[in-house]
Amino acid sequence: MSPASIALNRFGYGFSAKDSAVGDPRAYLLRQCDVFDPAPAAIATRLSTRAKTGEMLELLRRLRQDTRAMTAMEQDGAPAMAEGMTRQEARAAALDGLPPEYREQLVEARRVLADDIAVRVNTALTSPAPMVERLVHFWSNHFSVSVGKPGIQFEAGPHEFTAIRPHVLGRFSDMLKAAVLHPAMLIYLDQFQSIGPNAPFAQRRARRGGDQQRPRGLNENLAREVLELHTLGVDGGYSQTDVTELARALTGWTVPGIGRVGRFAEDQPSGAAFVPLVHEPGARQVLGRSYPAGEAGQALAILDDLATHPATAHHIATKLARHFAGDTPPPALVARLEEDFLTTDGDLASLTRALIEAPEAWRSGPVKFRTPFEWLVAALRLTGTTTLPPQRIVGALTELGQVPWRAPSPAGYDDLAASWAGPDALIRRVELAERIARNAPQDGVIARAEAAFPGTLGEATLTQLKRAESGQQALALLLVSPEMLRR
Amino acid sequence: MTTSLDRRSLLAGSLLGAGTLALPRLAFAQGTGRRNLLFVLLRGAADGMAMLAPVGDPGFAALRGATLADYENAPRLGSFFAVHPALAEIATSAAAGEALFVHAAATAYRERSHFDGQNLLESGGTAPYATKDGWLNRLAGLMNAGAPAPLRALAIAPAVPLALRGDAPVSNYAPSALPQASEDLLARVSLLYGADGELGPLWARALETRAMAADDGLKNLRDASAAGELAASLMRGDSGARIGMIELGGWDTHANQRGAFARSARQLDALLAAYRTGMGAAWTDTLVVVATEFGRTARLNGTGGTDHGTASAALVMGGAVRGGRVIADWPGLADGQLYEGRDLAPTIALESVIAGAVAEHLRLDPKLAMARLFPGRSDAPLSGIIRA
Numbered sequence A: 001m002s003p004a005s006i007a008l009n010r011f012g013y014g015f016s017a018k019d020s021a022v023g024d025p026r027a028y029l030l031r032q033c034d035v036f037d038p039a040p041a042a043i044a045t046r047l048s049t050r051a052k053t054g055e056m057l058e059l060l061r062r063l064r065q066d067t068r069a070m071t072a073m074e075q076d077g078a079p080a081m082a083e084g085m086t087r088q089e090a091r092a093a094a095l096d097g098l099p100p101e102y103r104e105q106l107v108e109a110r111r112v113l114a115d116d117i118a119v120r121v122n123t124a125l126t127s128p129a130p131m132v133e134r135l136v137h138f139w140s141n142h143f144s145v146s147v148g149k150p151g152i153q154f155e156a157g158p159h160e161f162t163a164i165r166p167h168v169l170g171r172f173s174d175m176l177k178a179a180v181l182h183p184a185m186l187i188y189l190d191q192f193q194s195i196g197p198n199a200p201f202a203q204r205r206a207r208r209g210g211d212q213q214r215p216r217g218l219n220e221n222l223a224r225e226v227l228e229l230h231t232l233g234v235d236g237g238y239s240q241t242d243v244t245e246l247a248r249a250l251t252g253w254t255v256p257g258i259g260r261v262g263r264f265a266e267d268q269p270s271g272a273a274f275v276p277l278v279h280e281p282g283a284r285q286v287l288g289r290s291y292p293a294g295e296a297g298q299a300l301a302i303l304d305d306l307a308t309h310p311a312t313a314h315h316i317a318t319k320l321a322r323h324f325a326g327d328t329p330p331p332a333l334v335a336r337l338e339e340d341f342l343t344t345d346g347d348l349a350s351l352t353r354a355l356i357e358a359p360e361a362w363r364s365g366p367v368k369f370r371t372p373f374e375w376l377v378a379a380l381r382l383t384g385t386t387t388l389p390p391q392r393i394v395g396a397l398t399e400l401g402q403v404p405w406r407a408p409s410p411a412g413y414d415d416l417a418a419s420w421a422g423p424d425a426l427i428r429r430v431e432l433a434e435r436i437a438r439n440a441p442q443d444g445v446i447a448r449a450e451a452a453f454p455g456t457l458g459e460a461t462l463t464q465l466k467r468a469e470s471g472q473q474a475l476a477l478l479l480v481s482p483e484m485l486r487r
Numbered sequence B: 001m002t003t004s005l006d007r008r009s010l011l012a013g014s015l016l017g018a019g020t021l022a023l024p025r026l027a028f029a030q031g032t033g034r035r036n037l038l039f040v041l042l043r044g045a046a047d048g049m050a051m052l053a054p055v056g057d058p059g060f061a062a063l064r065g066a067t068l069a070d071y072e073n074a075p076r077l078g079s080f081f082a083v084h085p086a087l088a089e090i091a092t093s094a095a096a097g098e099a100l101f102v103h104a105a106a107t108a109y110r111e112r113s114h115f116d117g118q119n120l121l122e123s124g125g126t127a128p129y130a131t132k133d134g135w136l137n138r139l140a141g142l143m144n145a146g147a148p149a150p151l152r153a154l155a156i157a158p159a160v161p162l163a164l165r166g167d168a169p170v171s172n173y174a175p176s177a178l179p180q181a182s183e184d185l186l187a188r189v190s191l192l193y194g195a196d197g198e199l200g201p202l203w204a205r206a207l208e209t210r211a212m213a214a215d216d217g218l219k220n221l222r223d224a225s226a227a228g229e230l231a232a233s234l235m236r237g238d239s240g241a242r243i244g245m246i247e248l249g250g251w252d253t254h255a256n257q258r259g260a261f262a263r264s265a266r267q268l269d270a271l272l273a274a275y276r277t278g279m280g281a282a283w284t285d286t287l288v289v290v291a292t293e294f295g296r297t298a299r300l301n302g303t304g305g306t307d308h309g310t311a312s313a314a315l316v317m318g319g320a321v322r323g324g325r326v327i328a329d330w331p332g333l334a335d336g337q338l339y340e341g342r343d344l345a346p347t348i349a350l351e352s353v354i355a356g357a358v359a360e361h362l363r364l365d366p367k368l369a370m371a372r373l374f375p376g377r378s379d380a381p382l383s384g385i386i387r388a
Helices: A003-010 A025-035 A050-065 A067-077 A087-095 A100-126 A130-142 A156-167 A172-180 A183-188 A200-207 A221-230 A240-250 A260-264 A295-307 A310-325 A331-343 A348-357 A372-382 A390-400 A423-438 A445-452 A459-467 A471-479 B003-008 B058-071 B085-095 B114-123 B135-144 B183-193 B199-212 B224-235 B257-285 B350-362 B366-373
Strands: A284-286 A289-291 B036-042 B081-083 B099-106 B153-155 B243-248 B286-292 B312-318 B325-327
Touching: A003 A025, A003 A445, A025 A130, A025 A348, A050 A100, A050 A183, A100 A130, A100 A156, A100 A372, A100 A390, A130 A156, A130 A310, A130 A348, A130 A372, A156 A172, A156 A183, A172 A221, A172 A295, A172 A348, A221 A240, A221 A295, A240 A284, A240 A295, A284 A295, A289 A295, A310 A331, A310 A348, A331 A348, A372 A390, A372 A423, A372 A471, A390 A423, A423 A471, A423 B183, A423 B199, A445 A459, A445 A471, A459 A471, A459 B183, A471 B183, B036 B114, B036 B224, B036 B257, B036 B350, B058 B257, B081 B085, B081 B099, B085 B099, B085 B257, B085 B312, B099 B350, B114 B135, B135 B153, B135 B243, B135 B350, B135 B366, B183 B199, B224 B243, B224 B257, B243 B257, B257 B286, B257 B312, B286 B350, B312 B350, B350 B366
Parallel strands: B036 B243, B036 B286, B099 B325, B153 B243
Antiparallel strands: A284 A289, B099 B312, B286 B312
8 A cells, every 4th residue: 555545544534535635644644633623513513412311211210110111222222132123123113012202212312323323424424634533433432332221322422522522632531531421431331320338328228228129339330341441451450459449439420310319410521420429438549549538539530540551551552553553453553652652641642643653554554454334434435425314324334234332342343354354244345335336426436546545556456447337337346346445 | 970960850751761861972072074053042031931831830820820821732841841832843843852941041140131141141251241252153263173174153143243253263144135236246346356365255255155045035034934044054065154143032021921922932933943944954963052141030020021030941952952851950930939039040050051062062072162162160061962
């Protein structure tokens, strides 16, 4: 791959005729950091759906005995629940027989979610900074949430738009606090239900005999994933005690508008609520460091320290290097990024510059197999598509197997070719390519191919493009060419 | 060596005498030959007590009175258990000695989230999300060790499910809702990928799978019978997949369970019947394991359904299965016998069932299989599932 092709494809979302010319490849990428818009119109004008989250969780709580609602909620979430049915039928079946007020909320939740997915894709199609859009999606996957749990449908878009996007060239510690303490994550990893065993609320409950049906206490889910996935990494040197201590520190962080304790909630900048009554009292010890008793600030202080920990630097450097420079990232690049992260205390703009400037990121390659999402965005950009309706976007991503904010685990979607370069996946890309090509301008395909992969287009591909029986067929072939599938 | 099994077993309606319980002596890694394994995951927590009703337990009528009529003329496995009438084909297989149920089985998971329960059943880990690959993939890895070429492992699903993810090469296939690409484009893509070392072979496998499935005429996996035929068509013959996995949903029967369960059960029954027929002569060398993440509450709830529970039933089926019976250490249904006062209590580790069945069928060392597929478990793999 030529440097220009690497800048377009490895770092960005591929060529779009509306882009400025690449020119000097590094300067082209560095410029994107300046022109990136953290809140383009579609995001800035998005109406708040925060109230709906609390409403949905409250309704579910009320309906807990009415098990039909739980059916729908679980079925809606199960990633592959309906192999025996079509998606529409599964949805209809899941909706069938639900309490009307919950049915209405589910329909609304799906609409909001589809709209948010469309905002994400359409923003990437027209962004003047496709490399930074890639970074947004990289970090969003790093702090993965899944709409499989009820309530998150309203929060997954805002999680990316407000907790990830504004910090993508900011400080990692700010992104960490925003992403981890966002309602989407608090719901996804069960934090919103976690209660300090010695917190005033738990003590009062115990005195009253408690709620026999639902014993509640400390939930370690979020604390564990913060250490394992978001910061230190699985081999980052933390112990079960650290997990439990962080879980204790996180108690009180919850979602606004829910529960009997809701009226005691203090609103937080992340959109979350903090309820002191639920917070485990006392000082905490995490990774050998002491944190004095201190309500909401306690977790923030721990997260700040985790954000700049050497193990975090190594973990983040490895993932970022893997994303841009190959499934087995070059150790020299990992070391370079790690050092930058450490010396700047996690300045992500500096880290991005270090990545752009690192020679290891410019190996001629290709070094990565495009994920379905990357491929679809690149294909649409190449065909000149600037906007696509939500249902078509969601439909295509569903068929490709990578709907945003629906990863199968808190680890997010895999960033390895082995997970995506499957036979069935190839067939689907070819099928979709033929369909996309049918609806796109079909002229000048060879010129477009040369612009998309400057100095990089292989003879084999060029030959097949020239031999195609029509512009449409040539375009379809270009969309599934080896050059297009990899970066 | 079979005392523990004897003690634990209710040999209900066995067509084989207890004398045949003696275990086949299994050598390690004799090679798997043409043996096939299909794992069917019932997502949503299938109700084992509806699937295989313990009609002989006096507690059953008290807990499930409203469903008793379903089992009046249902096929029996011994005097104690009745097979749900919608599972007629499976019952036929059981009567022919080719299917057995394991009852009151559960994984190590004791909470009640589908998410985590499925994750644990598929990953084979001891805690949800603790293990990142799946036991079925580790099984493929185990069988690939020392083999001249990796075996084919295939999910009949739009994406590779967690159980099949991992280091061993796997593939997946599902009928697509996308319009099929034109033959001309497919041929040209072959030329396009001809010289590409990675895409060329992948594409060839894709076309091959597509050709094998070409006459299915399916757009999705909605028709369970067609899905079963499809699975068989992809697992037959020398080039077929040796390991297959398929998922079925619709088991989360919180309300109006009688109708909902029967619908899902008919799907499972049709799928397995079509698969059995489709495998033809290879059925003799085929093992099907059907499992779900956890069971449901023993008592019907106020909406005629059941809520998330603990133990459920598993089904093991195939030409080599020593079937016609139920393996259970029946925990009982009296109030004091229910798990946490509400669920069928688990008495057999589902992991032991899977590891034991799979190891005997594929001629793997059962202990090794248990350790690799479900590390960190203390349970011994169940033995005597496959005929000597």
